[in-house]
Amino acid sequence: xxxxxxxxxxxxxxxxxxxxxxxxxxxxxxxxxxxxxxxxxxxxxxxxxxxxxxxxxxxxxxxxxxxxxxxxxxxxxxxxxxxxxxxxxxxxxxxxxxxxxxxxxxxxxxxxxxxxxxxxxxxxxxxxxxxxxxxxxxxxxxxxxxxxxxxxxxxxxxxxxxxxxxxxxxxxxxxxxxxxxxxxxxxxxxxxxxxxxxxxxxxxxxxxxxxxxxxxxxxxxxxxxxxxxxxxxxxxxxxxxxxxxxxxxxxxxxxxxxxxxxxxxxxxxxxxxxxxxxxxxxxxxxxxxxxxxxxxxxxxxxxxxxxxxxxxxxxxxxxxxxxxxxxxxxxxxxxxxxxxxxxxxxxxxxxxxxxxxxxxxxxxxxxxxxxxxxxxxxxxxxxxxxxxxxxxxxxxxxxxxxxxxxxxxxxxxxx
Numbered sequence: 235x236x237x238x239x240x241x242x243x244x245x246x247x248x249x250x251x252x253x254x255x256x257x258x259x260x261x262x263x264x265x266x267x268x269x270x271x272x273x274x275x276x277x278x279x280x281x282x283x284x285x286x287x288x289x290x291x292x293x294x295x296x297x298x299x300x301x302x303x304x305x306x307x308x309x310x311x312x313x314x315x316x317x318x319x320x321x322x323x324x325x326x327x328x329x330x331x332x333x334x335x336x337x338x339x340x341x342x343x344x345x346x347x348x349x350x351x352x353x354x355x356x357x358x359x360x361x362x363x364x365x366x367x368x369x370x371x372x373x374x375x376x377x378x379x380x381x382x383x384x385x386x387x388x389x390x391x392x393x394x395x396x397x398x399x400x401x402x403x404x405x406x407x408x409x410x411x412x413x414x415x416x417x418x419x420x421x422x423x424x425x426x427x428x429x430x431x432x433x434x435x436x437x438x439x440x441x442x443x444x445x446x447x448x449x450x451x452x453x454x455x456x457x458x459x460x461x462x463x464x465x466x467x468x469x470x471x472x473x474x475x476x477x478x479x480x481x482x483x484x485x486x487x488x489x490x491x492x493x494x495x496x497x498x499x500x501x502x503x504x505x506x507x508x509x510x511x512x513x514x515x516x517x518x519x520x521x522x523x524x525x526x527x528x529x530x531x532x533x534x535x536x537x538x539x540x541x542x543x544x545x546x547x548x549x550x551x552x553x554x555x556x557x558x559x560x561x562x563x564x565x566x567x568x569x570x571x572x573x574x575x576x577x578x579x580x581x582x583x584x585x586x587x588x589x590x591x592x593x594x595x596x597x598x599x600x601x602x603x604x605x606x607x608x609x610x611x612x613x614x615x616x617x618x619x620x621x622x623x624x625x626x627x628x629x630x631x632x633x634x635x636x637x638x639x640x641x642x643x644x645x646x647x648x649x
Contacts, residue, residue, distance in 0.1 A: 240531065241528075241531050242524055242527035242528055242531060244524075245520060245521065245524050246392075247390055247392055247474070247478060248389055248390055250516070250517050250520050250521070251390065251517070253516045253517070253520065254515075254516045254517040256516075257513065257514045257516040258513060261511050261512075261513040261514065263290075263348055264511050265509070265510065265511045266348050266349060267346050267347075267348060267349075268509040268511070269508050269509055270282045270348075270349040276357075277356065277357055277360050278354065278355050278356040278357055278360055279354070279355050280352060280353065280354045280355075281352070281353050282349035282351070282352050282353075283349065283350060283351040283352070283353065284347040284348075284349055284350060285347075285350040285351070286347060288350040290348050290350065291347045291348055291350065374491060377491055378488060378491040381484065381487050381488040381491050382488055384484045384487075385484045385485065385488065386481055386484060390477075390478070390481060392474070394477065395470065395473050395474050395477055396473060398466045398467075398469045398470045398473065399466060401462075401465055401466045401469050402462040402463050402465065402466035403462070405461065405462035405465045405466070406458055406459055406462035409458045409461065409462065410455075410458065413454065413458070417451055420447065420451075421447065424443055424444070424447055427443075428440050428443060431640070433636075439636045439639065439640075442632055442636065443629075443632065443633075443636075446625070446628065446629050446632055449625070450625045450629075453625070456596070567630075567634045568634075569634045569635065569637040569638035569641065570638050572631050572634035572635050572638065573634075573635045573638040573639070575611040575612060575631075576631075576635050578611060579603050579607055579608060579611055580603065580604070580607055581601065581602060581603055582601070582602070582603070582604065583599060583600075583601050584599065584600060584601075584602075585598060585599045586598075586599075586600075603623070605620065605621050605622055605623045606620060606621070608623050608628070609623070612627065612628075612631055
């Protein structure tokens with residue numbers, strides 16, 4: 235198991251939140267830069283100012299601009315119109331200018347500046363209309379300010395998530411209650427078969443059959459314990475997601491109010507279309523990458539865990555599907571041939587490696603065959619992996635071997 239995928243460390247919600255915030259700030263900055271257009275029209279004018287000493291421009295140097303006009307419209311009389319970066323047209327034309335993002339940066343420049351202020355001059359009619367909008371804006375701004383007072387304070391505390399360890403215990407006990415009738419039925423069936431064959435408790439054959447039963451039962455209990463632990467972990471993740479969602483609700487409310495608050499609208503001097511930049515879902519990408527790593531880790535554990543492949547045979551053919559009503563092509567087995575294979579099967583004392591021992595709660599050491607040796611002699615029914623032993627098939631072979639021993643004992647006794 236040394237080459238399996240390592241278990242990924244859980245994401246720090248604070249780090250993910252900070253990374254998402256930094257990405258949002260960068261997107262907002264670039265959006266502001268692209269939409270900072272100076273406008274001039276008969277209805278008024280607007281212009282942006284750039285202060286390199288302002289906090290939002292710290293670490294950025296101004297980029298040299300070029301007179302790259304987005305659009306220029308002339309009046310019907312064909313009068314001259316202002317050029318980009320000019321002071322306006324002497325006539326009633328239009329001019330639209332931008333900060334020149336395609337220009338060659340100045341020496342030691344680190345990026346374009348964010349506009350720090352905007353000057354808007356309106357004619358009296360437009361100003362009167364805008365005053366009415368300001369009244370509504372002030373009302374909505376008051377509601378937004380109240381919503382801001384409900385924002386959570388302090389950093390998010392992951393330790394506030396309730397402990398879910400009791401879920402693992404409850405899940406395990408519930409699954410055990412469902413499986414217990416099957417365990418009891420399998421034990422009764424085994425005891426009945428041993429009794430009918432006259433094999434007393436404590437005999438070698440009885441001990442072999444009992445050990446096989448206990449091994450199969452133990453494998454299923456280990457799997458049930460794993461499933462219970464996984465259910466506990468999933469609940470912990472769900473509670474964490476709910477806590478993060480609840481924490482974000484006040485921010486969403488504030489964002490909604492801010493979105494409904496009418497801002498001071500720049501007159502639509504030149505049918506200006508705002509440019510938008512799609513933000514990066516940094517948090518979503520981080521959780522997707524974590525889930526992919528977790529899935530790869532779980533897949534590696536599944537591949538390296540030979541015990542899991544026996545569950546189907548235990549719940550199916552091993553206990554519930556042994557009736558002759560479910561079988562066909564029934565013919566006598568060859569106990570002597572089975573015993574001959576057992577003679578060639580090495581049996582070893584061994585210890586489990588650290589990873590499977592920790593995951594499944596396995597004992598320090600055990601005695602038994604290696605799956606590769608067993609499957610080489612007896613084959614792999616139903617295409618089971620060569621790294622596992624089909625427990626139902628193994629139990630049948632053990633019974634066949636016991637019958638051969640019984641025949642030999644009877645022959646020695648002269649029966």
